[in-house]
Amino acid sequence: MTKPETPRPSVGQIWQDNDPRSYGRKVRIVEITDTHALVELHQPRHPVSSAKPGRRTRIRLDRFRPTSTGYRYVGDARTA
Numbered sequence: 001m002t003k004p005e006t007p008r009p010s011v012g013q014i015w016q017d018n019d020p021r022s023y024g025r026k027v028r029i030v031e032i033t034d035t036h037a038l039v040e041l042h043q044p045r046h047p048v049s050s051a052k053p054g055r056r057t058r059i060r061l062d063r064f065r066p067t068s069t070g071y072r073y074v075g076d077a078r079t080a
Contacts, residue, residue: 015071
């Protein structure tokens with residue numbers, strides 16, 4: 001059985017942060033440039049996080065991979 005491939009980041013996708021300090025944090029991709037993705041916090045406010053839903057930030061595209069310091073693909077915003 002083969003592992004499913006991680007898709008290329010695109011607008012409208014939901015990704016989850018793998019960093020244990022940000023456990024459960026999900027972001028939605030709003031815009032893509034050559035090197036970065038503009039994302040906004042997707043979920044309701046987490047009790048240990050000071051980030052507010054809708055907050056936007058930039059993340060390098062090479063971090064969208066399922067490593068301990070990366071992000072894992074969850075799904076499209078319409079289905080996630």
